[in-house]
Amino acid sequence: AAGSSGTRRSAASDVAAPAAEVKGSAFTLDPPSGTRDFFPEDMRQQRWLFDRFREVAASYGFQEYDAPVLEHEELYKRKAGEEITEQMYNFRDKEGAAVTLRPEMTPSLARMVLQLMRAETGEIAAQLPLKWFAIPQCWRFETTQRGRRREHYQWNMDIVGVAGITAEAELLSAVVSFFESVGITSKDVGIKINSRKVLGAVLNNAGVPAERFAETCVIIDKLDKIGAAAVQKELTEKVGLSADVAQKIVAATGAKTLDEFAELAGVGESDEVKELRKLFELAEDYGYADWLQFDASVVRGLAYYTGVVFEAFDKAGVLRAICGGGRYDKLLELYGSKKEVPCVGFGFGDCVIVELLRERGVQPQLPVTVDFVVAAYNNDMLGKAMSVARRLRKAGKSVDVYPEAAKKVKKAFKYADKVGARKMAFVAPDEWENGLVSIKDLRCPPETPADKKQVNVPLAELDKV
Numbered sequence: 001a002a003g004s005s006g007t008r009r010s011a012a013s014d015v016a017a018p019a020a021e022v023k024g025s026a027f028t029l030d031p032p033s034g035t036r037d038f039f040p041e042d043m044r045q046q047r048w049l050f051d052r053f054r055e056v057a058a059s060y061g062f063q064e065y066d067a068p069v070l071e072h073e074e075l076y077k078r079k080a081g082e083e084i085t086e087q088m089y090n091f092r093d094k095e096g097a098a099v100t101l102r103p104e105m106t107p108s109l110a111r112m113v114l115q116l117m118r119a120e121t122g123e124i125a126a127q128l129p130l131k132w133f134a135i136p137q138c139w140r141f142e143t144t145q146r147g148r149r150r151e152h153y154q155w156n157m158d159i160v161g162v163a164g165i166t167a168e169a170e171l172l173s174a175v176v177s178f179f180e181s182v183g184i185t186s187k188d189v190g191i192k193i194n195s196r197k198v199l200g201a202v203l204n205n206a207g208v209p210a211e212r213f214a215e216t217c218v219i220i221d222k223l224d225k226i227g228a229a230a231v232q233k234e235l236t237e238k239v240g241l242s243a244d245v246a247q248k249i250v251a252a253t254g255a256k257t258l259d260e261f262a263e264l265a266g267v268g269e270s271d272e273v274k275e276l277r278k279l280f281e282l283a284e285d286y287g288y289a290d291w292l293q294f295d296a297s298v299v300r301g302l303a304y305y306t307g308v309v310f311e312a313f314d315k316a317g318v319l320r321a322i323c324g325g326g327r328y329d330k331l332l333e334l335y336g337s338k339k340e341v342p343c344v345g346f347g348f349g350d351c352v353i354v355e356l357l358r359e360r361g362v363q364p365q366l367p368v369t370v371d372f373v374v375a376a377y378n379n380d381m382l383g384k385a386m387s388v389a390r391r392l393r394k395a396g397k398s399v400d401v402y403p404e405a406a407k408k409v410k411k412a413f414k415y416a417d418k419v420g421a422r423k424m425a426f427v428a429p430d431e432w433e434n435g436l437v438s439i440k441d442l443r444c445p446p447e448t449p450a451d452k453k454q455v456n457v458p459l460a461e462l463d464k465v
């Protein structure tokens with residue numbers, strides 16, 4: 001049974017369909033710039049992807065939460081020059097409140113965890129650790145000439161209240177479990193690991209004051225996009241570093257091994273280096289070490305990361321980062337917590353992964369299916385057909401009632417094929433007289449003998465078909 005794609009391109013194909021103009025209408029049929037409609041065919045793909053996210057979250061003992069797509073703009077005021085806070089889809093509401101469509105989910109999570117703390121008179125230890133996940137739609141206001149999307153759905157997994165590296169090990173394992181569950185292997189994807197703590201030692205040794213640390217990381221994160229010279233320029237102009245220090249920092253991000261990076265950082269076997277080694281050891285035991293590689297250039301673009309950071313990339317080098325995350329031990333204090341609450345999390349967008357699945361040819365075939373089409377032979381039987389549908393649904397079957405008398409049987413079979421019915425139930429006057437419904441199996445192999453293909457079933461046995 002074909003999907004409903006027909007000639008319409010699904011949103012996922014991202015090929016701009018010609019803007020359909022309705023004659024004399026004031027509006028276009030297209031959704032607002034940078035946003036997507038999910039037609040049933042697209043929604044089946046999205047539902048399949050989210051079911052995979054939920055399956056992994058459940059297998060790691062995570063609980064689902066949610067928060068409003070609308071948040072106070074204040075929640076994201078971090079002044080570290082992050083793209084994500086500079087492109088907020090923000091506005092004043094009718095009461096003049098400064099609000100925004102959320103650009104990410106972590107601040108909402110932090111706000112909710114702090115509510116739990118306040119309810120517990122500043123204490124929360126009782127409920128820690130928390131393992132929460134969500135699949136929020138997040139928004140940005142992109143200048144349209146870049147033609148980029150303004151919304152995406154992002155699977156978030158966070159562990160709150162675990163200071164040790166086991167939290168990172170657990171989340172990385174969940175990322176790997178997800179990839180394996182959709183047919184992606186460590187040949188297709190790798191996960192780059194670094195620690196902002198080790199980078200912090202490099203910056204500290206280079207004389208960068210701690211309060212310039214976040215914005216330095218945000219600038220270094222742009223290396224791939226704008227190149228070393230531009231990053232060095234921004235480090236000198238925006239952070240006020242000397243050209244020499246800026247050059248040293250960029251050079252350090254080119255370290256090929258943890259040992260080399262530690263040496264550049266002049267930190268030797270520091271605690272943070274030991275912690276990173278421990279992570280690689282746990283990954284061995286956990287069975288996904290082959291997915292990981294140390295990479296000193298990974299800092300991620302969010303200001304609030306304070307420790308291990310990581311991002312998954314496609315080894316073919318075609319796509320942008322597939323997902324990313326890290327430790328953010330200071331965010332809850334930033335929002336008013338009386339003490340440090342250690343957190344680790346990742347975000348996994350719904351765009352790049354779909355491109356990867358398509359490229360690797362592992363996108364699932366998700367046909368339209370229904371157990372039964374129930375058709376009335378003539379108008380007198382329409383009501384009976386509905387009573388048959390009710391019995392079948394009570395027996396747990398999915399039923400699509402053919403919307404008119406099936407005078408031309410061929411048309412009813414065409415409909416059944418379109419909706420992917422496994423069986424057709426005909427409600428006809430003669431059979432009905434004898435308390436029978438005729439059931440035709442539409443999926444049996446062609447060599448099946450006719451009397452097996454079509455059987456007359458007593459009403460009372462409909463729940464067994």
Ligand SMILES: CC(=O)Nc1cnc2ccccc2c1
Binds near residue numbers: 103138149349351
């Ligand atoms: C590939 C893609 O659409 N990325 C995307 C789309 N919308 C966003 C919205 C907010 C934050 C990040 C976003 C990222």
